[in-house]
Amino acid sequence: MIEVNGLSVKGKGGVGLLQKVDFSISPGCCIGLTGPSGAGKTTIIKAIMGMLDWTCSIVAGEVCLDGKDLSLLSPGQRRNLCGTVLGFIPQNPMTAFNPHMRIGKIMEETFCVRLKCSKSEAKRLAAKTLKCVNLDDTERILSSYSTQLSGGMLQRITMAILWAMKPKYILADEPTSALDEDNRNLLIRLLQEYPESCGILFLSHDTTALRMLCEKILVLECGRIVEEAETDILFQNPKSSWTKQFVSASKESGGGDWQWTVL
Numbered sequence: 001m002i003e004v005n006g007l008s009v010k011g012k013g014g015v016g017l018l019q020k021v022d023f024s025i026s027p028g029c030c031i032g033l034t035g036p037s038g039a040g041k042t043t044i045i046k047a048i049m050g051m052l053d054w055t056c057s058i059v060a061g062e063v064c065l066d067g068k069d070l071s072l073l074s075p076g077q078r079r080n081l082c083g084t085v086l087g088f089i090p091q092n093p094m095t096a097f098n099p100h101m102r103i104g105k106i107m108e109e110t111f112c113v114r115l116k117c118s119k120s121e122a123k124r125l126a127a128k129t130l131k132c133v134n135l136d137d138t139e140r141i142l143s144s145y146s147t148q149l150s151g152g153m154l155q156r157i158t159m160a161i162l163w164a165m166k167p168k169y170i171l172a173d174e175p176t177s178a179l180d181e182d183n184r185n186l187l188i189r190l191l192q193e194y195p196e197s198c199g200i201l202f203l204s205h206d207t208t209a210l211r212m213l214c215e216k217i218l219v220l221e222c223g224r225i226v227e228e229a230e231t232d233i234l235f236q237n238p239k240s241s242w243t244k245q246f247v248s249a250s251k252e253s254g255g256g257d258w259q260w261t262v263l
Contacts, residue, residue: 001026002048002169002199006061009043009052009223017043017056018223025169030191030200032214032231036242040223041203042091045171048201049086050078083114087167091174093154097146103157104142107164114165129160134186152183159190169199176206188212207250211235219243 002025009018018040025031033041046052048063050070063070065085070078082088090096097106104126111122127138133156135141146154155175162170172191176184188209191200204210210217210231217234219227219242226240238244 001064001066002201003064004044004048004061005064007044007047007058007063008060009040009047009056010059011053012055016223018047020061021220021223021225023218023225023228025199025201027168027197027199029216030202030214032210032217033201033203033220034205034210034217034246035220035226039220041220042173043223044220045088045173045201045203048171049082049088050075083110083161083165083167085168087162087165087170089155089158089162089170089172089175091177093151093158093178094146096158097154099145099147101145102142103144103146103149107142107157107161110161111164125164126160129164130157132163133157133160133190135160151178152180155179155183155187159187163190163194166195167198170194170201172200172202172204174203174205176204176209184209205246207235207246219246 004021004023007018007021008016011017021044023031033044035041043052043056047058048070052058058071065081097103104123107126108119108122111117111125112119115122117125126142130138130141135153135156141149141153141157149157155178170191176187179187184206191202191213194200200213202210202213214231217229217231218225219240221240221242227234227238227243234243235247238247
């Protein structure tokens with residue numbers, strides 16, 4: 001279980017980014033996190049993964065992974081969790097890949113290091129998992145650089161890597177916002193088909209994805225959780241002013257990715 005207990009984070013100049021945030025993610029559970037842009041959602045993911053900017057610091061609270069306070073781990077120990085324990089799906093997949101390495105080399109090295117497999121096994125696994133995410137032109141994909149592929153293809157490659165490493169938890173940061181409808185639907189389906197033992201934190205304004213994936217949704221405003229409810233209940237009876245307008249806009253647009261940042 002990932003437990004975020006009373007987490008408070010300050011940024012440059014002592015600006016409060018998160019204030020006493022509390023929630024948990026159990027294996028097999030998908031939690032949605034939404035709220036205005038700039039509310040601190042990505043800061044939560046960075047705090048869990050130990051990737052906070054040098055200008056930011058945790059001033060109170062803790063993040064525990066299966067009962068262990070992550071702040072007590074060394075940077076090397078935190079890095080070892082990435083991929084096999086904590087998986088990450090970025091909003092912009094271009095930032096996840098080294099533009100100077102071919103996709104095949106990236107996948108091969110990742111699998112060799114994280115899964116302790118041979119190069120030949122890593123190559124076979126890369127081709128196999130690409131086909132799992134509907135990327136059948138494996139030779140071309142593996143020989144390409146990230147700059148030669150679309151954002152939707154890179155997002156699917158990210159999912160292929162996670163599919164191979166099967167992390168215990170997945171942290172997804174607005175993963176559908178830059179995708180067309182077909183790739184968005186594919187990503188949702190892949191997450192639905194992911195092993196049931198995996199816990200997922202799904203940051204999004206995409207109301208359709210939230211309703212399809214998440215059993216509970218948290219609403220974050222100005223670094224605080226202002227609302228928390230089971231997904232159906234939240235959409236039927238929103239409490240905060242932001243959530244009411246979020247739900248209302250979603251009904252008017254027929255669902256989809258709601259992009260308002262402030263009200």
